[in-house]
Structure formats: structure tokens, C-alpha cells
Amino acid sequence: MIGDQKIIDFHGHTGRQDTYNMIDDPAAILHAMDRAGIDVACLFNIFHPDGTTGNDITARFVAAHPDRFAGFAYVSPTMAEGMVAELTRAVDELGMVAIKLYPPFTKWDLNEPIWHPIYEFADERGLAIIFHTGTDPHSDPGLLEDCAAQFPNANFVAGHAGNVAEPRAAAIKAAQTYSNVYLETCSTFRTPGVIEQLVNEAGADRILYGSDIALMDPRSQLGKIITADISEEDKRMVCGGNAARLLGI
Amino acid sequence: MTSQFTFGARVPVFDANVRVGDLHYEPSPCRNRAQLLAEMDRHGVERALIYHAHTEEVSPVDGNRFLEEWLGEDGRLFPQWSIMPTADSMAQVRGLHEQGRVRSVRLNNTRVAGLPFRPWVHAPMLSWLSENRIPLWIPVPDTDPDELVTTLEAFPELVTVLVGAHYLHALWVRPLMNALPNAYLELSRLEPLGDVEALCSEFGVERFVYGSWYDRYAMGTMLFYLHHTDLSDAELELVCAGNLERILQGEGAE
Numbered sequence: 001m002i003g004d005q006k007i008i009d010f011h012g013h014t015g016r017q018d019t020y021n022m023i024d025d026p027a028a029i030l031h032a033m034d035r036a037g038i039d040v041a042c043l044f045n046i047f048h049p050d051g052t053t054g055n056d057i058t059a060r061f062v063a064a065h066p067d068r069f070a071g072f073a074y075v076s077p078t079m080a081e082g083m084v085a086e087l088t089r090a091v092d093e094l095g096m097v098a099i100k101l102y103p104p105f106t107k108w109d110l111n112e113p114i115w116h117p118i119y120e121f122a123d124e125r126g127l128a129i130i131f132h133t134g135t136d137p138h139s140d141p142g143l144l145e146d147c148a149a150q151f152p153n154a155n156f157v158a159g160h161a162g163n164v165a166e167p168r169a170a171a172i173k174a175a176q177t178y179s180n181v182y183l184e185t186c187s188t189f190r191t192p193g194v195i196e197q198l199v200n201e202a203g204a205d206r207i208l209y210g211s212d213i214a215l216m217d218p219r220s221q222l223g224k225i226i227t228a229d230i231s232e233e234d235k236r237m238v239c240g241g242n243a244a245r246l247l248g249i
Numbered sequence: 250m251t252s253q254f255t256f257g258a259r260v261p262v263f264d265a266n267v268r269v270g271d272l273h274y275e276p277s278p279c280r281n282r283a284q285l286l287a288e289m290d291r292h293g294v295e296r297a298l299i300y301h302a303h304t305e306e307v308s309p310v311d312g313n314r315f316l317e318e319w320l321g322e323d324g325r326l327f328p329q330w331s332i333m334p335t336a337d338s339m340a341q342v343r344g345l346h347e348q349g350r351v352r353s354v355r356l357n358n359t360r361v362a363g364l365p366f367r368p369w370v371h372a373p374m375l376s377w378l379s380e381n382r383i384p385l386w387i388p389v390p391d392t393d394p395d396e397l398v399t400t401l402e403a404f405p406e407l408v409t410v411l412v413g414a415h416y417l418h419a420l421w422v423r424p425l426m427n428a429l430p431n432a433y434l435e436l437s438r439l440e441p442l443g444d445v446e447a448l449c450s451e452f453g454v455e456r457f458v459y460g461s462w463y464d465r466y467a468m469g470t471m472l473f474y475l476h477h478t479d480l481s482d483a484e485l486e487l488v489c490a491g492n493l494e495r496i497l498q499g500e501g502a503e
Contacts, residue, residue, distance in 0.1 A: 002252045021419035021441055028443045035477045037252035188415060188440065190466040192278050215416060216440045220474040223256070227292060227469025232254045 002037045005236045008243035009041040011210025014058045022215045036219045044072035044100035051075035051086040059094040071096040077114040098128040103138035111146040122154035134163040142170030148178035157182040175202040186210040195228035204234035258293035263490040266460025267297040292469040304331035309357045333357035334374040352497040358391040366396040382499035384408040398428045437462035454484040
């Protein structure tokens with residue numbers, strides 16, 4: 001908590017990625033969260049195209065600390081035939097509260113029809129979907145406009161808010177155009193003024209704090225919000241208020 | 250430290266890595282000295298070591314000249330001159346040194362010019378820096394790690410500050426710190442989970458300096474992070490100012 005505000009980190013990973021020294025050690029994650037007052041980290045596993053393997057890993061991770069972690073379901077259109085069944089299992093049986101998608105691990109733009117069964121599932125259930133977005137053509141956040149228009153009951157979150165200037169502008173435009181588009185903040189590109197730009201142009205009620213834990217330390221990414229030149233009310237919404245509303249937690 | 254929605258440093262801060270001025274392809278959001286000082290004040294930063302953006306990819310010689318207008322006389326902004334192994338660049342920095350104005354230098358990104366960081370190119374410059382106890386800042390993202398280690402091993406007295414290591418360098422930060430006992434690590438981009446505490450524990454807090462790399466990155470981010478680690482206030486003060494002061498006085502980590 002910061003004051004009386006619950007702090008929710010909307011972007012985190014389970015699974016090791018030793019090539020970047022990313023170790024999903026729950027003790028280390030909780031220690032970093034505790035140091036900065038982060039209450040809940042949202043976690044997903046993007047390393048297994050079947051969805052099932054990674055979702056089970058995430059579910060075990062969450063089950064060990066259910067008050068501190070929330071699980072997001074992952075599926076991939078590289079194994080499209082099982083996507084909806086796995087989403088159903090992950091949400092109904094494992095208790096996952098949102099969906100993570102990673103277009104760079106596929107050969108399809110995020111608005112192509114092969115993804116639509118996922119969006120239909122989210123639309124029926126009113127779930128949020130967070131995407132990796134950035135310079136990769138499959139992950140162009142401008143494509144979220146198509147999705148947001150076709151599936152108005154789902155919420156579409158541009159992870160990294162496009163990461164750099166040009167896709168960030170597309171992400172902001174999507175959020176300005178569609179009320180079911182949100183922008184998440186984690187990025188190694190900590191360009192001055194970006195948080196202020198997101199809040200001022202898309203609205204504080206549409207911005208979500210995320211860290212990319214365990215690849216990144218959540219403290220620096222939280223510091224990006226806390227030290228931004230925005231109001232305390234805006235910081236409260238970005239750091240947890242919006243995520244609590246979106247996830248119902 | 251309990252988090253709040255407002256933040257200001259609780260120890261004296263001397264930022265080891267601030268860039269000023271425009272890049273040739275991108276104007277800086279910070280237009281002048283007054284704006285830089287205002288941004289420092291907003292985060293509780295007292296002093297900063299600054300270099301000019303023009304030195305990065307165009308000209309260290311001209312960029313160093315452009316740096317002068319930022320310095321002022323209030324003792325808050327300290328010059329870091331950029332250097333490359335050419336006659337003009339060396340002559341400029343030697344001249345500044347004769348005036349007693351060189352406390353540190355920054356290695357120009359010679360990769361832009363296709364120049365390897367090898368002794369046959371850099372040895373005369375590195376020898377001069379070592380003899381005069383002038384510490385050298387080296388941007389890690391611009392440097393080949395193997396060149397870094399094999400070249401610097403020949404200059405064991407030279408103090409270096411390795412700048413901007415991030416998650417893509419996570420596998421070689423530790424071997425690098427082991428191989429170069431006179432190297433410090435600047436922390437502007439060191440975001441792997443828990444690594445600030447882990448590295449300080451493994452190598453000693455004396456080998457780390459806080460830098461923001463503003464205006465390339467937002468100024469307060471890493472300072473907030475450092476204020477929410479396991480470091481004691483005494484350790485935090487070393488990382489945020491004390492170690493840099495010692496380096497600029499020509500004292501190495503050993």
C-alpha cells in the first residue's frame with residue numbers, strides 16, 4: 001500500500017529466462033514488492049505455446065501467495081485449436097483473471113482473425129487482455145483499434161504502451177478513440193515525460209502501472225510513476241485504482 | 250523506507266551521468282541550465298556531472314565547447330569532457346587538464362567511426378589518463394565486452410566507470426566487475442530484479458555510483474529505486490554521492 005492505495009503491478013512473468021538472468025524467484029519478487037509497497041503482481045508465462053504448461057506454472061506460483069499474485073492466462077495461435085479450451089480451463093479452474101498475448105512469438109498481426117476466438121472469449125466474459133506492443137509489426141498498438149471496435153466488452157491493454165515514440169502515439173490514439181483500450185507503462189525506455197504524456201493525452205483513468213517483473217525490478221518502474229510530474233490523484237489511479245477496477249480485485 | 254506518492258532524496262545526491270544539449274536528430278526536452286537545475290531540485294539532486302549530447306555521435310571537440318555554457322558558477326554542475334584517441338581531441342583535453350579543469354573524461358563512442366577499443370588505437374590515451382589519475386567513463390552499450398576487458402587489463406591503475414549496463418548485459422556484468430577490479434558500475438539502467446542489492450553485496454557498495462543518464466532517461470526513477478533497497482543510509486549516501494566524490498578526487502576502488 002502507498003497510503004491507503006492498493007498498488008497493483010499489471011505486468012509480470014513466471015518462468016526462467018536465463019539468457020537475461022531473469023529468475024522467477026518468489027522470495028526475490030516479494031522482497032522487491034514489499035520494499036516499495038506493491039501489494040499485488042499480475043503474472044503470466046509466455047514461454048509455452050500450448051498455454052497449459054505455462055498456465056500451470058503460473059497457477060502454482062499464485063497458489064503459494066494468493067493474496068500477492070494474480071494469474072493471467074496465456075495462449076498462442078501457433079496452437080490455435082486448443083486456445084479457447086485452455087482459456088476456459090485457466091479462468092474457470094485455475095482462477096485466472098485476465099489474458100496475456102505475445103504477438104512477437106507468432107507470425108500474425110494482433111488483429112488477424114486467428115486471434116479472434118480469444119477476443120470472443122474475453123468479450124463474453126468481460127476480461128482484459130494485455131498484449132506486448134512495440135515496434136514489431138505484429139505488435140503494433142494501432143491494430144488494437146480494430147479489436148476494440150469489434151469486441152466492445154473486452155478490454156485491450158497495450159503492454160509497454162508501444163515502448164517508443166511512434167507506436168506510443170498509435171497506442172495513445174487507440175485509447176483516445178476507444179474506451180476499452182488501456183496503456184501499461186513498463187519499459188526499459190524510460191524517456192523523460194512519457195508518463196506525463198500518457199496521462200495527459202490518454203487520461204489517467206486509462207493508464208496501468210506495470211514492471212515486467214521478474215525481468216525488471218518493480219521498484220524502478222514504480223519510481224517512474226511516483227517521480228513523474230502528475231497529480232497524486234493521477235498516480236493513485238495509475239498505480240492501482242485502474243487495475244483494481246479492470247480486474248475486479 | 251515507506252513509499253509515498255511524493256519523492257525526494259533523503260541523502261545528498263551527486264548524479265554521475267547527466268547529458269545536456271541537443272542530439273543532431275533529437276532536441277532535448279531540457280532546454281537550458283535553469284531547466285536542468287529545476288529538474289534536479291524536483292528530485293532532490295544537489296550536483297551533477299554533465300557531458301554534452303553533441304559529443305556522442307558528432308564531435309567530442311565541439312561538444313566539449315558547447316558544454317561550457319551549462320556549467321555556471323554555483324558549483325552544482327561539473328564538466329565531464331569527452332575524449333577520443335585523435336590528436337585534436339587529446340590536445341583539447343590536455344589543454345583543459347593544464348588549466349586544472351579535468352576531473353573525469355568520457356570515452357567517445359568510437360564504434361560510430363568503426364574504431365575498436367583496442368590498445369593499438371587507445372593505448373596512448375589510456376596511458377596518459379592513467380598517469381594523470383583521470384577516471385574514464387565508458388558507456389557499456391557502445392562497447393564490446395571482450396575489447397573492454399582485454400584492453401583495460403593492460404592499465405590496472407586506470408579507474409573506469411562503466412555506464413548504462415542493462416538487462417541485455419546481465420550475463421557479463423559480474424565477470425566484468427571481477428575482471429576489472431578498478432572499475433565502478435554506474436546504475437542508471439541496472440534494472441534486473443534485485444541486482445542492486447545483490448551486486449552491492451557481492452562486490453561492495455564502494456564500487457557503485459548513482460547516475461540517472463538524464464535526459465536520455467527520466468531523472469528520478471533509479472533514485473527512487475535506490476531509496477527502496479536494503480542499503481543502509483550510510484551505504485545509500487556512498488552510492489548517491491560519496492563514491493563519485495572519491496573517484497573525482499583520483500582515488501580508485503582499491
